[in-house]
Amino acid sequence: MSEKVLMKGNEALAEGAIRAGCRFFAGYPITPQNEVPEYMSWRQEEVGGAFVQAESEIAAVNMLYGAAATGTRSMTSSSSPGISLKQEGISYLAGADMPCLIANIMRGGPGLGNIAGAQGDYIQATRGGGNGDYRLIVLAPFSVHELANFPKKAFELAEKYRMPAMILADGILGQMMEGMSFDFDPVEPAALKPACWSIGGARAEGKKRNMVYSYALGEGELEKMVLKRADKYALIERDEVIYEERFTEDAEILVVAYGISARASIEAINIARKKGIKVGLLRPITLWPFPTKRIKELSSKVKCILCPEMSLGQMIVDVKLAVDGKVPVYLHARPGAFFPVAEDIAVAIESALTGKKEQLFDLESLADKATLGCHQPENKPSKEGALL
Amino acid sequence: MYQGVRISGFGGQGVVSAGVLLAQAGLVEGKAVSWYPSYGPEMRGGTANCSVVITDTEVATPVVALPDTAIIMNEPSLPKFEPLVKKGGLLIINSSLVKTKATRTDIKVVYVPCSEIAEKVGSLKTANLVALGTFAGLTGAISIDAIASAMKKVFKRAKPEALALNRKALEEGAKIK
Amino acid sequence: MNPITHKPKSLVDISTHYCPGCGHSVVHRLIGEVIDELGIQNRTVIVAPVGCAVFADKYFDCDSIQGPHGRGPAIATGIKRAKPDSIVFSYQGDGDLASIGMAEIIHAAARGEKITVIFINNAIYGMTGGQMAPTTLVGQPATTCPKGRNPDLQGYPINVSEMLSQLKSPKYIERVSVDSAPNVIKAKKAIKKAFQNQVDNVGFSFVEVLSICPTNWGVEPIKALDFLREKMMPQYPLGVFKDEGKTQEGK
Structure with missing residues (x-):
């Protein structure tokens, strides 16, 4: 539990993610979420994590896909039109069962719309958003305090069920400042249990390779894969509802x-x-x-x-x-x-x-x-x- | 106690930082606070404004649609916010820059020559603090001490002389009735 | 009987889905040999593309990730930045890399990501059935330009290696071919250097491999090799476009 300080929503979200053990962030500038990549650019360096300003939202979400696959707590953020671009990667992340955090600081749409806070992406967020049959765990904070504290919850749920989680906020929450505090002690990534499915680590002699993929082209294979995913969706609907x-x-x-x-x-x-x-x-x-x-x-x-x-x-x-x-x-x-x-x-x-x-x-x-x-x-x- | 404040003026007049200061001061006093800025294209060269809420209970809406107090630092802000001030509310006008008079009679209107006072204090940059001082003095929503102590948190690199000057500006503003 | 050669340890002992005569199998083997020789199998990750090589992840006995069309260099960036000790290579075809993934390859190169990219250029879309690629030659027919690529309508082919070599960050860019035994040997040297560079933390290394697609070109493998030599090589000359690596290994 930390002292109550005045913090901007987007920065609280970024700091919350860092404290939750996030050590990889890739993003692309878009209003009204720019403070998230800005904050991450220096903060990740401070904690020994990685920050990449990607060439596009599409690249950013694919960097997230790569980093998440290494078992690193990884995150990207954007705002509505950028989240639409990320759907390609989000669908792959869901199809490959990769835990990660995606933040959408929603703005007005459709199209370029405007840059004020809005809630027009609810359907997109709660029905998956990209191609195929999948879900995201979607957390909706209503304060800077929750923006700061939800990343930890999101990472934990994402890892528990091996799937992407989204924080769905909006431009007002992102831009506003409020008194807030962290309800948890900073997570030390080294103390987290390493993921048995991750790639890119030193593979021990005799240990099988790990493969991250979302395809299942053999007859009946895809349905088996989707139904297996449906099992965890059922558990989540039963056990993880918060209101x-x-x-x-x-x-x-x-x-x-x-x-x-x-x-x-x-x-x-x-x-x-x-x-x-x-x-x-x-x-x-x-x-x-x-x-x-x-x-x-x-x-x-x-x-x-x-x-x-x-x-x-x-x-x-x-x-x-x-x-x-x-x-x-x-x-x-x-x-x-x-x-x-x-x-x-x-x-x-x-x-x-x-x-x-x-x-x-x-x-x-x-x-x-x-x-x-x-x-x-x-x-x-x-x-x-x-x-x- | 609930105060919803709107501060509006040119970018560079310190309206956004005055808002942050006010919110930080509220936090110093243990109140629930929020600050919300205008942002994006309208910030580039035009008028900037922010909403601040200070309350004993919980901040519901951070966007102050109908302010208890509006602090008007430039001419274009007056027609924008005068109509929105709640009945019985307060309108603080920087009369150094705003030559138009307010027309409403159901609110309290105070004209403060913020720039002149700031110059007398020693720095034109403190005009926003003069207005904050007036707000503190007239509403009692926040104390000068709280704002002064908030300054240390908001302007982390400010020298003690600058902080002293700022405090003087607040005090001068608070004298206005 | 005394075997004179072995399947590389880092290749899985299964048969591939590639068509007879396809160049992918040759390049897979070369990469497998290089991984073995450098002793990096336990820390290598392949980023498999969308295209004919989509199942490349199955064929290499190393960690793997299969990603969206063209995004390999971005995925590789994520892995490498999160795990700098890993050896990450993106394996891509010409539709994947030079068309839909053009932004990702240019920016990974411009950032100087310390990854290895193997780019198979066979001047056609293979998996989807022979459509025109950005690398399709002028006059070369494809299912979406049945009369042959017309520069007035479809412009001219993109020479990726030349283009990337204009950037300051990349350390090593070479174009090779797998049309003949001597060229296969040269191709292996180039691939080895591109991996050695990563082992030595040198920087972005890129090998373009000219390859054949008898199936979608609609010719027999032998004739396809002639086409590669006679038509592709003039458009895509072999050679080193950039070499600023510190390593001498594999030269």
């Missing part, structure tokens, strides 16, 4: 929000509670595995559920799957990389309970007003929402 609950004991309406949206939701819940509305929060901390079971339980106790998201509604898909139609699930959407305004979410909470539509995102009523036109949204900067 936080607030005020759920007496809640009539449940807010489900993750990451930075959960913070705006907490403020909104405080506003609504002062008005006497019984509203609770469930904050998924692991996005995969998702707290499906707990949301299902809570859905039998509440009248409805509200999902505030900085997207057109991605996490809500998992919430709806968990609820299975038992109660209505509403969306409050800020898809343009606007930080949700707590007051607006508070209005959305009231709307959801009273059947109003204010601050609720509803495709049906959108369709009533929508026109196809030239099918090109106006590209004027909006003045709505919180100025970032």
Whole structure:
């Protein structure tokens, strides 16, 4: 346990990874995650690790693949468009069962989008993201403190199940400073148990070679390989779900929000509670595995559920799957990389309970007003929402 | 206690570092704090701003949409943030650079000739600290001592003379009512 | 009977999937002999590509990793930086290295990664069935340029060794061929030097090997060798493009 200090999210993430024993980092500049490679460039040198500024995100993730295969705790970070580029390597990492850490400090999309914090990559992160049938362990911090402490958790889970783990944060968390501390003593890599599957170490006489690969071309081989992976996915879904609950004991309406949206939701819940509305929060901390079971339980106790998201509604898909139609699930959407305004979410909470539509995102009523036109949204900067 | 602050001005006026200082000072006093900057293209040559939250409990949103206090260091920041200040809130305007007057009557508006005071103190660079001093004096959200002690953490390489000068700027700012 | 030669210890005793006449088998053997002679089998890692040599990882009895198309030099970078004592070589074909992986090879070379790259240039995509490669010769037919490569449409072939030798960081760049016994011997010397350089921590070492693809060229192996000598060599002259290594071994 260290003293509480003021630290920027991205730097806390980098330092957290170093303290978790990360000794290899490869990355490529992209806003709003630049502080991660910047910090790593001098810090890895200090601790005797390796840092490479790659020529592209694609190269960076493949360097990660090589380094992870040596059994070294290895990491890359990027932001949304860069994470899309990394999907090739992430798919290989998953297919070769390589533990490693990938951080996505999300920004607005699609395309170049903007550089403000956003949550548009939830589906990409929780469904794998690249080609093929696979999952990533996805941790969603909501504070600088969690950004600093989740890398250790991520590495441990990744190694336990031999698969890549992702920290899914956003530009606001990456750029903000907060008082934070480390909840763990620095990990000495030499003290970690060496991986029996790793390559590049001195191979003892008579010991079999290690092979890292993601192919299985023989008849029926690939299915066997994928099903074996499904076994561990099942264990993870059973054993590794993490979430936080607030005020759920007496809640009539449940807010489900993750990451930075959960913070705006907490403020909104405080506003609504002062008005006497019984509203609770469930904050998924692991996005995969998702707290499906707990949301299902809570859905039998509440009248409805509200999902505030900085997207057109991605996490809500998992919430709806968990609820299975038992109660209505509403969306409050800020898809343009606007930080949700707590007051607006508070209005959305009231709307959801009273059947109003204010601050609720509803495709049906959108369709009533929508026109196809030239099918090109106006590209004027909006003045709505919180100025970032 | 909850204070959501927005500090805005030209890049180079120290608005971002004033915010860091404020957050660090809050931490010194054992408060929960957050700091969030504007970043990216808008930082290149234009106006920079940051959000600071100081509270006794827990910082929910780090992006201060509706500030309790806005510190306006340059002209373009006034129309941007004056409308957002919470009713009953505080608007501190650097009158050395901002010639326009605020129009709202439901908030407290204080005009501080930050640059002039800073020059009198001995360094124009301390204009941001004059404004922080005024903020500390008027809101009581933070003490001058806490800011002074935060300076040692934020400006690690500053010489004792510079720190003394900074403290003077804070104190001068705090005199303004 | 007294055997006059053996399978190298560092090659696995299984038959390969390569077509009859293919140059990969020859180069595999040369690399295997070099690994044996340098005594580095227990710390060597092969980075296998996507392409005909995708299963090269199965054939070498050393640690291996098979990666995405063209990314070998990036993967090798990760391994070498994480484990500087390992001997890492990326084995790549011309589609892998000179097309989709061009950025990775240039930047690994420019960073001066202390790795070895063996580049097999047979002027065609083999595994996918004979499509045009960046190294396909002008006029040479391929399934995606059935009338032959037309410089107006597809430009001219890329001479990778010449291009990489413009960079300051690489220490050793040579182009060899496996079309004849004397050239195979020279090729082995070059490969050995490229590995010795890594043992000596010299720097980025690169060997381009001109090779044949009878299957996708659609000619018999003997004729393919003629094609290599008559058509490929004028476009891709053999020789040392860069040699700034400290080592004299294998020269």
